[in-house]
Amino acid sequence: MNFMDLVSRRQSVRGYRDKPVEREKIEKCLQAARLAPSACNAQPWRFVVIDSPDMKDNVAKTTFSQLVPMNKFTLTVPAFIVVVSEKPNLTSQIGGLIKNKQFHLIDIGIAVEHICLAAAEQGLGTCILGWFDEKGVKKLLNIPRQKRVELMISIGYPASDEIRPKTRKDLTQIASFNHYE
């Protein structure tokens, strides 16, 4: 599959088959994340895979509440990858401070997308989740209080084979040549 086909195939999947995900497939996703580039090669990330039945239900419950019921699909998710920010190395920290940049968040975006694309290539669906009870997740997984859980990714076999068309801005709205438009 060429890269553009893979990019088109990756989509947010919110319905999963009741089928566990093989650990070797998950490990392939993690290997792709491991090889991701990062500012000063800091690799400021840690991934906690949740695939035990009890644990995944508890993690799912942190993604919705009575007030915000939108993520209830997570109760059908066979596995999650919880993404924790780790302290970048000194070079990246100093560079970020001087330039007022948070390079580690950009790094995490890159690594997370490597996971989602590696999953798509293996016929797995993913959804990147930014809305969850961060304190609750940290308590559940024994993640030290001072760390940040930036995202979690749901991962599993999609309930449907349909590839939906993507709604995006036109290229002319997001790109220009030799000056900002």
Added chain:
Amino acid sequence: MNFMDLVSRRQSVRGYRDKPVEREKIEKCLQAARLAPSACNAQPWRFVVIDSPDMKDNVAKTTFSQLVPMNKFTLTVPAFIVVVSEKPNLTSQIGGLIKNKQFHLIDIGIAVEHICLAAAEQGLGTCILGWFDEKGVKKLLNIPRQKRVELMISIGYPASDEIRPKTRKDLTQIASFNHYE
């Protein structure tokens, strides 16, 4: 090329052949970025391609100084893509505020990596640059003062065909199952 091969092939390229990059190849990279996922589909990005000879020299000069001469290779770069943060949509902004998250930076990481991987597939080399005179770039390209230029990407035909082995942490140092380690 499968995804893992593509990930292994993508590397930071700091030496380029003296050969312009075809615009259709750059547009393919931008199309890949366009299809990237983002929080609430906000697409909070704009890409300015710099490939005119005068402009690219001026942009190159913002990436190094007498004090920090490390990026001098940029003077040989045939093209840059300057990446500007745009205001996310209201849903993403509110979600980010409530959860104290900067989703737009993660989104930008994802889109930038789509560019780098699409470039690698086309035989192009890239290097993501986080160190540059942001004010200088904004002035040069008429980017409004309140915007942020998060990164720029150098892009061109690599001077060497060598694929270097990647130095990364072991998988056991960055991943665990069902609890944080």
